Each structure stands twice: as C-alpha cells, then as structure tokens.
Amino acid sequence: MSSPSLAVDRFGDPPPGARQLARGITATWWYTLTAIVFLELFLVLIWALRVFVVPGDVVAPLVVGAGGLVWWLSTILLLVSYRRGADGEPVAAWVRIVPFVLAVAFGVSSGVVADSWLLAVMPVAQSLVLLHWPRGVRRRIVLFVTFLLLVLAFVDGMRGTVDGGVPEWLPSLYAVTIPAMSVSSLWWWDVLVTLDRARASESRLAVTQERLRLATDVHDLQGHHLQVIALQLELAERLMERDPDAGLVQLRAARASVDEARQGTRDLATRFRSVPLGDEVANARDLLSAAGIRVEADIAQDAGEAPASALGPVIRETTTNVLRHGGGARARLSLRRDAGGWRYEVSNDVDPRTERVAVGSGLDGVRRRIAEAGGTIVVRDEGEDFTVIVTVPAGEIATGRGEVGR
Template sequence: MTRPATPSIDAAARSELRLTRGIRVTWWYTLSAIVFFELVLLTLAISVLADGEATPFVVAVVAGGGLVWCASTVVLLTDYRDRTDTGPLAPWPRTLAPLLTAAAYGAAIVTLTGLWVLAALPLAQALMFLNWQAGVRLRVVLLVTVVLAALWAIDMQETLGDRGFIGIYVVSLPGMTVASLWWWDVLIALDRARASEARLAATQERLRVATDVHDLQGHHLQVIALQLELAERLLARDPQAALEHLQTARTSVDEARQGTRDLATRFRAVPLRDELANAVDLLRAAGIAAEASVDPDADLAPAAVLGPVIRETTTNVLRHGGGGWARLALTRVGSSWLYEITNDRGADVAAAQDGAGLDGLARRAADAGGVLDVRRAPREFAVSMTVPAQVGVLP
C-alpha cells in the first residue's frame, strides 16, 4: 500500500468539488431547458406549416434553419455563463454571428410563410442572452413581449386563423428564457458570495495565526532580550549571574521553538470526524456504498496517529477492494480508541498485494503503543487498529 503523492482526502477540497459539480449541473440544466423550449416552438411551427398550405420546401427550410438558429443560441448561452454585472453588453466578435443568424432566419420565415411573429422571435430571443443590466433587462423583456403580442395579433387576423395557439408560446418564450437565466444569475451570485465569505474566513484565519505567532514570539523575544541585556551588564563584575541569565535566555529560545512547533501542529491537524467524512465521500465518489460510525467524542482521539491510517486504509480499499461496499468505524473502547474499516474483497485480490502496506500500518501501530489486526475472508477484508487514548493528543 503506497501513500498517494497528493492528499486524497481534504474537507475543503471535497466540499468545493461537490459545489462545483452542482453549479455545473445547474448550468447544463439551464442551457438544455432553454434549448428545449426553442425546439418545442420549432416543432409547433413545423406542425402548423405542414398542416397548412406550406410546401415541403418551405417546411424543410424552416426546420433546417430552426436547427441552425437553436445551435447559434448555444453560443450566446456559453458567453452568458460567465457574465458579470459590470461586463460589456456582449463579446461582439462572437455575438455578431448568432445575431446575424437569427436575423437571417427571421427574414427567411417572413418571406416564405408571412408569419411576422415567428420571424421576429429569433432576433428577440437572441436579445435575451445579451448582458443587460438588471433594470434594463426587465424593460427589454417587456418591450419584446409587447412587440411579439402585437405581431401575433396581426398574424391571427391574416394568416394563422384558428392556429393562433402557437402565438401564445411565442409571446411567452422570452419571459420563460429570462426566468431560467434569472435562476442561474441567483446561483452565481450566491456562489460568488460564498467565495467572498471563504476568502474572508481565510483572511481572518491568517490574521488569527499571525496574532498567535506574534503573541508567542513577542513574549519570548522580550524575555530573551531582557536576559541578554542583564547578562551583558553583569558579565564583567558577576560572571556567574551573567551565565544564569544566558541559560534563562537559552531556555526561552527552546520554549519559543517548541511553542511555534505546537502552534503549527494544531493548525495542520484535521479532526478525525472530518477525516472519516471525507473518506466516505471519496469512496462514494468511486461508486462504493460507504458509511461511517463515529463516536461522539471522536475529537478526543489521537488524530496524529489515526489520521494517516484512515487515509491509507481508504486508499487501500480504492485500489484492492471489490468496489461494492465499505464500512468505517471509530469508537472508544475503555482507555483506547478502535478504528476499523471493512470492505468487500475481490475474488482476484491476492493476500500478497496488501502485505507491504499492512506492514507499514503495523509499524505505525507499534510506535503508538497500539495493535493492528487484519481479518481476511473469501469476500470480506477488515483492518482495525487499537491505540491508547492519550497518544498524540494535542494540548
């Protein structure tokens, strides 16, 4: 069993990964929903034309042009994804081609069918994806809706007749599109607020660390400076007293060094409860049905000893397990802590494959005054480590 080159389990990284995936899924849902709305409209338009007096050529042009128009909106949506409130209205070199596509498609529709409401929709829909400011966007949507409603009324009298139900969908499409984009904007705003909060928390944490280091080092440096000054004054007339002050200064140096080391250790340590939660997340991400049982007092367990063991055994399950299930447990047993991980075992996994890694875990357990136990069964594999409760507990 070999430790991974990079940390395989990290609470902040796992949380960030889940959040990033959720945002990505939401974006694809937004994009697919808008394109679906457009395809539904295209299907309705083709149905109306096919049932009417339109020739197969007209139907084919409307259908083919509609697919090209839908594809062009994907380009606009891609640009919209990373918009900011202070950004330009549109990245014009990329936006110009979709806008011209929408305009050309609209011109072809009105020329071939005489339906003004369908002709105006492609360009009106394209305008929804521009980076309008919040108040301006609402006014643009209302204006476009009014224009489309007016064109629908004209088409109802001259062309559509009793097929006017398609107009309802056309007039509603810009509003539905903006509603979908509004949900995306809300999600992005929340994510940016979360990122700002995380940066603020990191800044506050760095400030707290700096304060602790300043207080620790400042105190000891002040003592050292005072002892050295006294030793300098006494060196000529009382060498023995000067030596005592030098010894006191050296002791302060050792205390400052140890205090700094302890402070760094406290900030590097990851609570075992988080280690186990991250192990479960990692296993589940690999398709393994994982669960963990954690003692309520797990924060008192020796994290310096058990933390690396949790990471190593989780990696071992990923590499050599059967990939079906895994159970992790951390419990208090008298004056000791028991960590155990059990998983299904693949039929083709030989015992020799995990020997080196288990030897390393056994040495780690022995160094901590604990015991490692390995149980092998045809379809199950379990590793447990028992360590004294006070080993590695941080002050």
C-alpha cells in the same frame, strides 16, 4: 467556471468536495442550456408543421424549417456568450452580431412566407433576451418584447392569418411565451452563479482570517519570547563583570527561553497542521482498502469534535500496525463518543500462517501520549484477532494520568 467550496482547510486549499461543487455548477449550466435549446427547437418544429399543412406551398416549410435550424444554431453562440459574460471573460463582438444578423434574416424571410408578423419579430426578440443584460434592464426588455409579441399575435388573428381554433393558436402562444421561459431558466442560472460567488468570497475570507490568526499567534509567541531573551541577555552582560555566577544563571535562563520559544513554535505548527479526526479515520479506511483489506468503518457524525492531538497519532500508528503485522483480510474502525469522552477502536484479523511479530515501539509511544492526555488504552491479542481500544476525555487537553491496560 470553477467553484470554490464553502469551506477550506487551514492552508486555504479546498477540500475534496470542492471539485464536486465545480462539477455541479457546470452540470447545472448544461441543464439550462439544454432546456433553452429544446424550447427553441420545439418552436421551430411547430411553426414548420403549421406552414407545412398549407396545401400547395412547398417554399414556406423549407424556409421556416431550414432557416429555423440555422437561427437555432446561432442562438447557441449567444448562450455561450452569456456564460462567458457571467464568468467575466471577454467575448468577441461577432459572437453577438452574427446571431442577430441570422435572426433578422430568418424573421423577415419566414414572416413573409408564413404571412405572420409574429414570426417575423419573434427570432429577434428571442435573441435579444439572451444577451447578458443588467438585472433590471433585462426584466424591462422581457416585459416589452412579450407585450409586443402578444400584440402581434392578435394582429395576425385579426388579419385572418390565424383562425380561432386551438391548434392554430398553439404556435402563436408558444412564440409569445418563449422569451419569458428562456429568461426564467437563465434567472435560475444567475442565482446559482451568485451563490457560487458567495461561496468563493466566503472561502477567501476564511483563508484570510486563518492567515491573520496564524500571523497574530506567531507574532505574540515569538515577540514575547524574544523580548524576554533580549532582557535576560542584557542582564547577563551587565552581571558578567561584577557577578559571573549570576550572569551565568541569566544565560541559562535565556537558553531555557529559547527552548520554550522553539517548543511553542512546534506546538503552533502542529495545531495548524492537524487533520480532523473524521478525515483521519477516512484516510485510514482508504489506506487499508487500497491494501486489499475489507474495512468496516463506524464514524460518528460529530467526529470532528474529538481531540485530534491525542487521537490523530493513535489512528495513524494503529493503521500502520495493521498493515505491518496483521496480514489478514478484514478490519474494523470505530470512533464514537463514550461516557465523558471518546472511544476509538481498531480490530483486525491475523492470518495464522503469518509469523507473529512483537509489537514495536509505536504502541509504546501511543501509550505515553494517551496517558498524558488522561485516557486509557487496552490492547487485546486474542490469537486470530488483534484489537486496540483507546478512550480519551472530550477536551483537547486533559490533566491527570491515564490507566494503561493490556
């Protein structure tokens, strides 16, 4: 079963953690399967030991032991069928029929050789509760088979099959309680499946809402501009014969409206394609590490609240700058809250044997962007270390001009 993550990105794709969630729910299923299989195997073992201690009887241990192993293997088919039923996958009828036939054969043969009504019914009861019943029905079935097995255990005791000693009663007690123990494990698995489906539904809902919001924004943006352009062109057409100059003014206004619509569309696309700042810094760290640079990263827990439109290009450009011009062995990235805003700092050592290259136009573009956002940028070239420090206001859009230092 695949497990969608609780959150999705703006395009509906699950984040990297979704694969970990899918592996987690699969691992939990294997824990559940292993627990039930171990319970059944232990049950077969203690009943085989119980009949083995009877002197002179070699058939009973063989029937209970070998037949119990066959029945134990057949219940794995029921557990696989249970898993597929939870996933909504079709299950062949023989996957359920064969285990029940083996359970009846094992129960009758072992019950006869062990002279135990409890052992005769227990395999069928256990196989019955492993089916994928509706929740209310399964609870009633478990209560019924547990009560039936409890009655049969007392019947065996009254018949003298089981004496009053504690060791003799342990296999019977285990046979009575194993259906309830198995169902409790499956109940925990059902809870996990329900939670996983809730995560999937929430993910799909988030994707739908985000697409609806995008469609609404595009409709509002383009609809407004197209209506204005249509009116301006209609007015220009009417004015062209009587007042060509006024008509030309309207044509120019329509062209300006086209430019505004185009810029608005770009801004909208940029907003939906923006990457959270925490992911930007993490990507920069991974990129530098892949280049053989030892990276130390200090990322605030709430880094996702930082202004992505201002700091995102800064992080990408400074990372490129380290790769192109650094040539060193270490780098440090920091994104923390500052007084009234955010502070991003990247520092790297410079190999003295590397020819120094003048910083290109990339940082000049960063300066302009940060200045428009009302922030500051400081570039420090101290010989063996190169540092870029950027501070921006907390808001996504800031007014005012920032100070640019060097």
